Amino acid sequence: MSKSKDVRVTVILECTNCCINKESAGISRYITQKNRHNTSSRLELRKFCRYCHKHTIHGEIKK
Template sequence: MVRVGITLACSDCKQRNYQATKDKKKNTEKMEVRKYCKFCNSHTIHKEIK
C-alpha cells in the first residue's frame, strides 16, 4: 500500500490545521473532512492541499 502524508486547510480562513495520511490508490480525489478550526472557533470543511 502507498500511504502519503497530506495537509488539511480550513476552507474559511485558509489556515493549515491538520496533517493526515491517505491511501493514494483507493482515494484518488482530494479529501474533504469536517473538522474543528481553532482560528474560526467552529467546525468547518477542511480540504486537502499540496
C-alpha cells in the same frame, strides 16, 4: 528500503473558511495520511478550526 510510490501518503488539510476570510488570526491546518489507491481525489473532512471556533470543511492542499 522505501519505495518511491508508497500507497499511503502524508497530506495537509487546510480550513477553507479561513482562506476566504482574511480577518481571522491564522489558518487552521491538520496533517493526516490517505491511501492513494482508495482515495485518488482530493480529501475533504470536517474538522474543528480553532480560529473560526466551529467545525468547518478542511480540504487537501498541495505541498
